[in-house]
Amino acid sequence: MNVLLVDDERTIAITLRDALEEDGHDVTVAGDGLEGRRHIEDRTFDVVITDLKMPGMPGMEVLRLAKSNSPDTEVIVMTGYGTVETAVEAMKSGAYEYILKPFSNEEVVLYLRRIAAQRKLVQENRSLKEELGRAQSLEGLIGQSRAMREVFHTIRLVAPRNERVLVTGESGTGKELIARAIHNLSARRTMPLVAISCAAVPETLLEDTLFGHEKGAFTDAREQRLGRFEYADGGTVFLDDIDDMPLSTQVKLLRVLQEGEIERLGAQQPLEVDVRVIAATKVDLLDAVDEGRFRRDLYYRLNVVPIDLPPLRDRDDDLKLLAQFFV
Numbered sequence: 001m002n003v004l005l006v007d008d009e010r011t012i013a014i015t016l017r018d019a020l021e022e023d024g025h026d027v028t029v030a031g032d033g034l035e036g037r038r039h040i041e042d043r044t045f046d047v048v049i050t051d052l053k054m055p056g057m058p059g060m061e062v063l064r065l066a067k068s069n070s071p072d073t074e075v076i077v078m079t080g081y082g083t084v085e086t087a088v089e090a091m092k093s094g095a096y097e098y099i100l101k102p103f104s105n106e107e108v109v110l111y112l113r114r115i116a117a118q119r120k121l122v123q124e125n126r127s128l129k130e131e132l133g134r135a136q137s138l139e140g141l142i143g144q145s146r147a148m149r150e151v152f153h154t155i156r157l158v159a160p161r162n163e164r165v166l167v168t169g170e171s172g173t174g175k176e177l178i179a180r181a182i183h184n185l186s187a188r189r190t191m192p193l194v195a196i197s198c199a200a201v202p203e204t205l206l207e208d209t210l211f212g213h214e215k216g217a218f219t220d221a222r223e224q225r226l227g228r229f230e231y232a233d234g235g236t237v238f239l240d241d242i243d244d245m246p247l248s249t250q251v252k253l254l255r256v257l258q259e260g261e262i263e264r265l266g267a268q269q270p271l272e273v274d275v276r277v278i279a280a281t282k283v284d285l286l287d288a289v290d291e292g293r294f295r296r297d298l299y300y301r302l303n304v305v306p307i308d309l310p311p312l313r314d315r316d317d318d319l320k321l322l323a324q325f326f327v
Contacts, residue, residue: 001046003027006036008054019105033057044070052079067094140177145317147310158305159185166302167280169309175280179238191235194228199241213265229262242279250295257301
């Protein structure tokens with residue numbers, strides 16, 4: 001580190017300078033406060049070590065000048081005439097440490113090692129925050145790994161357009177975050193994003209939840225109910241766990257995608273809706289198609305733009321960024 005040593009006692013200054021230089025520091029020596037001021041005004045130091053009582057300019061003024069010139073500069077005050085009052089004043093003025101003469105040079109060396117370690121930690125923290133800022137270019141999404149950069153690229157490309165997106169990935173990989181990022185970067189961002197998990201809604205209620213019903217459509221239908229597609233008109237519907245959607249509901253969803261219309265249960269006329277659909281699945285939908293659990297035509301309607309989210313175990317480069325984000 002760059003160190004300014006300000007002391008009018010030549011013997012102390014020379015021996016302390018030698019000890020600090022031996023420990024790897026670049027030391028500039030000033031014989032009094034005025035010389036110290038000229039050095040401080042001329043350049044920035046990592047550490048200033050100053051005596052308190054000196055001719056021309058006292059050490060307390062050197063301390064205040066150093067902190068005013070560079071708040072990150074640490075100042076160690078040393079004196080042979082220590083009092084509680086001067087120690088308190090020095091610490092209030094921003095001194096890192098207050099030491100009494102006589103002291104061992106090793107004591108000062110240890111203080112500088114501690115300062116160097118702290119500065120390194122602060123710099124690493126700043127670097128991590130800068131990395132995090134660069135990586136967090138999409139709302140709620142963090143990553144700098146190659147796989148995540150590809151995901152970000154695809155999101156930026158597809159968001160302004162109106163294509164349907166199929167997000168694949170294991171549970172917990174953040175598929176809904178992808179849907180929200182696409183919605184927020186699209187022209188639909190001022191309209192609703194409505195999310196629904198097809199696995200969380202009982203099969204008998206899913207169709208009613210998605211498309212709604214008219215009053216009297218069934219025994220307990222005492223009033224009209226709007227479905228999620230109507231709530232999302234002009235915006236986006238995110239269908240999570242689309243692989244859990246029953247075949248009977250898949251047929252009606254296919255009509256929505258083909259015709260842009262929904263039909264409430266018990267309704268006589270269809271309703272036009274302008275909705276972008278983003279679906280997500282934790283399984284390979286083609287396997288579900290081959291097994292007869294998912295309609296092939298619906299699969300191709302949904303899978304216009306595929307986005308595959310990698311699990312965290314394949315994103316080693318992102319672990320540090322994620323840890324810093326949560327801290």
